Amino acid sequence: MMTFRISATSPYARKVRIAVSVLGLEDQVKVSLADTYDPADQIRTENPLGKVPTLLLDDGRTIYDSLVILEFLNDLGGGEALIPRGSARIDVLVAHALASGMTDAALLRVYEKRWRPAEMYSEKWLAHHAGKMERALDAMEAAPFDWSDRPHIGAIAKACGLGFLDLRFGGEWRKTRPKLVARLDDFSRRVPAFEATAFGG
Template sequence: MLVLRSSPASPFGRKVKMAALELGLMDRIEIVAADTNDPSEPLRQQNPLGKIPTLVLEDGTTLFDSRVIVDYLDYLAGGRLIPAGEARFQQLRLQALADGISDAALLQVYEGRFRPEEGHNANWLAHQGGKVARGLAALEAEPPAFPDRPRIGEIALACALGYLDLRFEGKWRAAHPKLVGWLDDFAARVPAFEATRFKG
C-alpha cells in the first residue's frame, strides 16, 4: 500500500489525490494526515524538507514534491495524465503556472498565519499577490482547453483556483469570468474535483 502524507486543505495534496482518482489508483493509496509544524512528526524523517505531499512507497522510500508524485502515479497507470511529444511540454508548462499560483497564494496565507499582524510585510504580500494576479490574467486571456479527460495541467489549475476559493473567499472570480466558466465546466466534467474538496 502506498501512503500519501498530506493535509486536506493543501492544493498540492489535492492535485495528487485528483490525479490518483483519475488514474484509478486511489484504492492503492492510504491517506495519512501530516502536521508540518510538529517537530516530532514522522514526516520529517520521510521527507527531509518536512513538506507535503510526500508519498511513501511500499519499500519505505519516499517521493516528493507533488510533480514527482504525479509523474510516478502516471507511470504506474501507463501514462494518461502527462502526454508524449509537444503536448507534454504544454501540460508541464500549465502545471508550472498553476503550481506557481498556488505557491504564491500559500505564501500569503503563511504570512498571515505565522507572523503577528503588526509584523506583516506589505511588500512581500504584494510581491506574492502580483504573481497570482499575473498568472490569472494570462490564463483569463487564454483559458486552456482540455479533452474528455483532464491532464495534469488542467488538474493543477483546478486545484489552484479551488485554493483561491478556499483561502481568499473567491475574490479572484469577479475579474476572471472566463476562468470561472472554465472551472465550472471542469467541476461538472471531473467528479474528482468535488470528491477532493476540503470539507472542514
C-alpha cells in the same frame, strides 16, 4: 499498498488525490493525514523537509514534491496518462508551472500573515506576490483548460489553485474572470474527484 501523507487544506496534495482518482488507483493508495507543525509527526522522518504531499511506496522508497509524485503516477498509468508525450508535453508542464506558481504566491501571502505579527507584515512582499497571482489569473482567463478525455496535470493544477484561492481569499478572483469561473465549473462537473477532495474533506 502505497501511503499518501497529506494535509486536508494542501492544494498540492489535492492535485495528487485527483490524479489518483482520474487514474483509478484509489484501491492502491491509502490516504493518511499529517500535521506538518507537529514535531512528533512521522512526516518529518518520512520526508526530511517535513512537507506534504509525500508518497510512501511499498518498496520502502519515499517520493515527495507534487510534480515528482505526478510524474510517478503518470508512469504508473502508462506513461502519458497525465502528461502527454511529444510537443504537447511542454505545454502541459508550462500550464502546471503557471498554476503552481500562482498557488505558491498565494501560500506565501498566507504564511506572511500566519507567521508574522501584524506590525511586521511586509506590504511590499504581499503586493509582490499579489501581482504574481493577478498576472497568472489573467493568463488563465485568456486560455482554456484544454483537455478532452482525461485531465492532464496542467488542468488539475489550475483547478486546485483556484480552489485554494476560494478557500484562502474568499473567491475574489471570480468577480472579474467569468471565463475562468465557467472553466472551473466545467472541470468540477467532469471530474468528480474535485468535489470529493474539497478542502477539509
